[in-house]
Amino acid sequence: MKKVLVTGGAGFLGSHLCDRLLQDGHDVLCVDNYFTGTKANIAHLRGHPRFEAMRHDVTFPLYVEVDEIYNLACPASPVHYQFDPVQTTKTSVHGAINMLGLARRLGARILQASTSEVYGDPEVHPQTESYWGRVNPIGVRSCYDEGKRCAETLFFDYWRQHRLQIKVVRIFNTYGPRMYERDGRVVSNFIVQALRGEDITIYGDGSQTRSFCYVDDLIEAMVRMMATDDGFTGPVNVGNPSEFTMLELAQKVVALTGSRSQLVFKPLPSDDPRQRQPDISLARQALKGWEPTIALDDGLTRTIDYFRTVLATDR
Template sequence: MGSELIFRGHEAQPMADSYSPKPLKPWFYVARPIRYILREQRLVFVLVGIAIATVGFTFFPTSRTSHGNGYVSIPNTFVEHDLAHYSQRPLYQQGVGLKTWNSGGKIPLGLKRKGLRIVVTGGAGFVGSHLVDRLIERGDSVIVVDNFFTGRKENVMHHFGNPRFELIRHDVVEPLLLEVDQIYHLACPASPVHYKFNPVKTIKTNVVGTLNMLGLAKRVGARFLLTSTSEVYGDPLQHPQVETYWGNVNPIGVRSCYDEGKRTAETLTMDYHRGAGVEVRIARIFNTYGPRMCIDDGRVVSNFVAQALRKQPLTVYGDGKQTRSFQYVSDLVEGLIRLMEGEHVGPFNLGNPGEFTMLELAKVVQESIDPDAKIEYRPNTEDDPHKRKPDITKAKEQLGWEPKVSLRKGLPLMVKDFRQRIFGDHKEGGATTTI
């Protein structure tokens, strides 16, 4: 038989109840933080901190006056200067970094107004570099994109080291990924010497480059400004030219890579505006002159100035009766900024309606540089327009813009810059002079 061990007397032992702590007294929740403060002299540190803060606010009061609504007052002089400096900005941009402007001169406590982040393609070129100067001056951050075909690093070197300036060596024919608020699209050779050098590349820059920058504007929601040209009017049959005139362009001529390229760029810009909702602006630029122009770019003003300084004959093509209108670069930059900040798409003619024949321009250059300069006549170039004069009524009415600098005032500034660059005369500083 198997044995059986029996623990007698415990067959029916009751199971012990599970452990249950005593309920905490209500005063425990009040006493616990007090004990924490008293432990290890923490109360002393709290009292010392309060005393230091009291002394600080008593003897060093803040200069800002709170109004109890989360705002602080700022001097009226700052507000007046600030509003004047940014008065051309639309409402959607005046609130960058702020919720709103208000007449009381108050800004949200702890917030500062931030400038825009702007891309300027062709920003190392003649017009682009002057535009960059203005944008940096007003407080924006600028990214210059340039492949340096006609642009020069010297035009923007004075911004090197500025944390709000960036320079990217890039061809707009290739896509570019950036986060920006505005795009000024200036990239394209603009003088006959340069755009005829590689006509296929020129039209690719106008078409593919514009497509890439419009695509960027669409992706990031940026406003896009296209710098078109008066060449879209071709050899005009209407004088002066208004924006509604469709032009008289030779589509298979030696200049068509530029003329038709810009016309196509305008088409793409408007299609993105209508079809994709991109905010766009279009400027048609007429002849512009000033410091930083390429010295031997084949354009009439730079040709005449360089030839007169070098004691060479002034070359006039054809009979010299062709007319052009010349605007100083600072006037153009002002027009571009007003167009970008305004609420009108365009296109807008941006030029000086003062009309000069080539012979009249040659005489102004003679008066400014060398009265003894000779004039030499040469055969006219193909598809050269006979008349060119902008009607700027639309820009006056909708942008409040018109040129201010006359040819006789602006030309000496350009001469000073050319003299320094041709002869290396550093006493003639002012290569960056603008009005």
């Protein structure tokens, strides 16, 4: 049994990670400031003898005793991270500094939840970990993209300078239950609009692509990454290499929900990547044969069922 800290633990990914760590027999300390995370995501864990929740903002130092740290704290959808871009950058950078400092003091292993956004609007397809990316440093998405890139820099500098045990995963588009219905991400947008019978909004002509990984597959990769040998740091791409256009995704959602929603097209937002697909060769090799197992149709069906319940409760 280990004592494990999960920052951003009440968020979409964080709450699923807390579930998995408890299932594996660990003590879990969930830290969140509830900017995008919600108490509802962890309500089912209240009263669990090995679970503790703490309201805390990672831009301030944290003094606790743990064996491992998963650093997931940061708003991940454009709607949220552009709401307060300065705070978003501070969360990525100051949060990384504080968690790395804690890990160094404790001698703890620490995993950084980085992002495919470090690749920006890529010129290389699919993206490999050796690609340095093509990111606009002064655009509307830069608070998130550059914040995460700087966090990776800090992690590797702590590894080189202090020999800290670090693990870095670059997360590609992930979806599933507990996504926030108004977070602006494409899967939740399409599903909510379809279930409400509203027009489904596609930005651009719908030809831009993404690769969608179901949350359970993503969490499995993170847990395996934390368990790799001390000398392996990553970064490692984690995501589903199956690539779909936005138009294909919208059509799938309409078919699976039985919706009569119409597709409407609007201008592409600034700096929105045209292509996004992970090369997961390294993950397959380093994470004991890990690869996604849940097909998009199956994952979408589970996510649609979740949102049906959420929207019914909202009424």
